[in-house]
Amino acid sequence: MTDIAPLVSHGAADPVFGGTTAQFLRRRALWNRLAGYVLALAALASVLVTVGIVYVLISESAAFFRQVSLFDFLTDTEWTPMFENAHFGVMTLVSATLTVAGIALAVAIPAGLGLAIYLSEYAGSGVRETVKPFLELLEGVPTVVYGFFALLLVTPMLQSFMPELSGFNMLAPGLVMGIMILPYTASVSEDAMRSVPMGLREAGYALGYSRFRVALQVVVPAALSGITAAFILGMSRAVGETMVVAIAAGQNPNYGFNPMEGAATITAYIVQMAMGDLPHGSIAYQSVFAVGIVLFLITLLFNLVGFYLRRRFREEY
Amino acid sequence: MTHLDSVKYMAGAEVAGSTPVVMSSPELRAEVRNLSFWYGKTQALNGINLPVADKQITAMIGPSGCGKSTLLRCFNRMHDLYPGNRYGGEIRLYPEDRNLIAMEPGLVRLRIGMVFQKPNPFPKSIFENVAAGLRVRGIGDKRVLNERVEQALRGAALWDEVKGRLHESAYGLSGGQQQRLCIARALAPQPDILLLDEPTSALDPIATARIEDLLVELRRTITTVIVTHNMQQAARISDFTAYMHMGKLVEYNGTNAIFTNPKDKLTSDYITGRFG
Numbered sequence: 018m019t020d021i022a023p024l025v026s027h028g029a030a031d032p033v034f035g036g037t038t039a040q041f042l043r044r045r046a047l048w049n050r051l052a053g054y055v056l057a058l059a060a061l062a063s064v065l066v067t068v069g070i071v072y073v074l075i076s077e078s079a080a081f082f083r084q085v086s087l088f089d090f091l092t093d094t095e096w097t098p099m100f101e102n103a104h105f106g107v108m109t110l111v112s113a114t115l116t117v118a119g120i121a122l123a124v125a126i127p128a129g130l131g132l133a134i135y136l137s138e139y140a141g142s143g144v145r146e147t148v149k150p151f152l153e154l155l156e157g158v159p160t161v162v163y164g165f166f167a168l169l170l171v172t173p174m175l176q177s178f179m180p181e182l183s184g185f186n187m188l189a190p191g192l193v194m195g196i197m198i199l200p201y202t203a204s205v206s207e208d209a210m211r212s213v214p215m216g217l218r219e220a221g222y223a224l225g226y227s228r229f230r231v232a233l234q235v236v237v238p239a240a241l242s243g244i245t246a247a248f249i250l251g252m253s254r255a256v257g258e259t260m261v262v263a264i265a266a267g268q269n270p271n272y273g274f275n276p277m278e279g280a281a282t283i284t285a286y287i288v289q290m291a292m293g294d295l296p297h298g299s300i301a302y303q304s305v306f307a308v309g310i311v312l313f314l315i316t317l318l319f320n321l322v323g324f325y326l327r328r329r330f331r332e333e334y
Numbered sequence: 335m336t337h338l339d340s341v342k343y344m345a346g347a348e349v350a351g352s353t354p355v356v357m358s359s360p361e362l363r364a365e366v367r368n369l370s371f372w373y374g375k376t377q378a379l380n381g382i383n384l385p386v387a388d389k390q391i392t393a394m395i396g397p398s399g400c401g402k403s404t405l406l407r408c409f410n411r412m413h414d415l416y417p418g419n420r421y422g423g424e425i426r427l428y429p430e431d432r433n434l435i436a437m438e439p440g441l442v443r444l445r446i447g448m449v450f451q452k453p454n455p456f457p458k459s460i461f462e463n464v465a466a467g468l469r470v471r472g473i474g475d476k477r478v479l480n481e482r483v484e485q486a487l488r489g490a491a492l493w494d495e496v497k498g499r500l501h502e503s504a505y506g507l508s509g510g511q512q513q514r515l516c517i518a519r520a521l522a523p524q525p526d527i528l529l530l531d532e533p534t535s536a537l538d539p540i541a542t543a544r545i546e547d548l549l550v551e552l553r554r555t556i557t558t559v560i561v562t563h564n565m566q567q568a569a570r571i572s573d574f575t576a577y578m579h580m581g582k583l584v585e586y587n588g589t590n591a592i593f594t595n596p597k598d599k600l601t602s603d604y605i606t607g608r609f610g
Binding site for chain 1: 410412415440441443444447448450451452454455456457458466467470471516519520523
């Protein structure tokens with residue numbers, strides 16, 4: 018816009034505004050309000066979608082829970098929705114989900130933390146700039162590739178020294194999933210560590226700390242909120258991850274935490290049901306929503322724990 | 335005239351002045367000899383010679399960029415943390431007469447404590463902050479730790495304010511308290527020399543006054559080297575003052591003498607506020 022003339026007395030004509038100053042101000046206020054509404058609508062859309070998803074999950078599950086008691090749902094240890102005598106013990110699916118995610122974290126936490134500490138505290142910028150693109154590459158591998166990797170490479174490899182390992186098992190997809198979430202957890206942790214101010218490290222060195230002690234006693238505690246967030250989000254991802262387990266852990270709902278056996282996770286079950294043709298409104302159809310809500314609650318729980326930990330360990334530099 | 339002589343001479347002059355507390359012949363705790371320093375190719379210090387008197391406060395003043403903080407950070411080899419830095423010359427530590435510039439930096443830092451411009455407590459409890467320097471020196475006995483932590487917190491005039499909440503986070507303290515905590519953390523391992531890099535520049539006047547009081551209380555118990563951009567602060571608390579300009583030491587003398595009768599024109603211009 019061209020140069021705006023200085024405001025003339027209220028109500029007087031001014032050619033630059035295309036009308037009186039008062040009109041100009043009114044028009045501007047109107048546009049401002051309109052823009053506010055449009056932006057609010059965009060914000061509202063995301064809220065509405067979330068509410069809609071939760072509504073569908075709840076209403077379909079409500080139909081499910083009219084036929085299956087919540088008590089049976091939580092305590093039964095069999096999951097046989099397609100059988101004549103159907104059982105709906107969701108713990109069967111939850112146990113597999115947690116086993117695989119637990120194995121994934123057992124890989125991702127030490128390896129991710131070690132990698133992050135190395136990149137942030139030890140590696141020179143040359144090494145860091147070489148390693149990080151590889152991590153990003155690892156992050157870009159499609160999950161279906163990881164799934165086949167687990168089924169066709171890792172499982173046979175493990176079987177060569179663990180002959181009792183089933184063809185479908187939870188160990189291989191757990192390990193592979195750990196590698197899958199590793200780049201994410203490592204890079205988020207590394208960002209958190211690198212944002213720890215140098216002054217805090219200097220305080221450690223000035224006391225006579227070694228590099229390792231500075232990393233472990235100063236940098237990691239100071240970055241704990243970011244590191245925790247990284248691993249909680251990694252856990253969320255592992256719990257919600259579908260392809261790897263659907264391919265490599267099999268589709269047998271087995272209750273138990275034995276990683277040597279195959280078992281269907283919540284996500285694997287949903288995939289299996291979605292691919293078969295289920296009559297709309299049948300109890301097996303509704304069970305998909307019931308386990309969906311369980312998955313949703315588990316993820317929500319992790320996020321809440323993550324938020325709580327972040328608040329508790331929030332540090333002000 | 336060697337620097338040892340010059341210190342004795344100037345300290346003698348000090349006695350004739352208005353501060354009779356100063357010993358007539360303070361022992362040297364350290365001595366900077368012909369020290370130069372380069373950040374990469376940029377020379378930041380040029381042939382510095384400076385005595386550090388035992389159990390006295392030596393202040394380093396000068397305009398921004400004069401090299402006073404750079405010089406301070408040579409004492410505990412902080413520059414070794416960053417690549418490309420280089421020293422020339424030596425800093426002798428007495429009485430054992432070792433060269434700090436040639437020692438292993440980790441060992442140097444076990445002997446020399448430091449307090450920084452911004453309070454930088456660790457994300458730990460108040461107790462663990464003070465105990466940190468003791469633990470790294472292998473002191474793990476609970477009774478000894480309790481004793482030394484209390485002693486250091488009393489030494490830093492913080493004990494009464496925090497004794498009821500030693501196991502709460504250090505980040506719950508005010509800025510001034512955090513800085514006194516950092517002083518306690520540096521004091522706890524009983525370092526040979528305490529370095530202070532503009533320790534009050536991030537604090538309000540009341541917190542600053544408390545830190546200055548504290549430093550005055552400590553001054554006969556520990557050798558202190560302080561960098562300050564605040565000339566009044568140097569005048570109030572130090573026994574000796576070094577004036578630096580563009581990487582060189584321009585003048586060193588008893589604080590009283592520097593402020594009442596500067597020999598060099600650069601020094602007098604600076605302390606009378608003509609530049610800086």
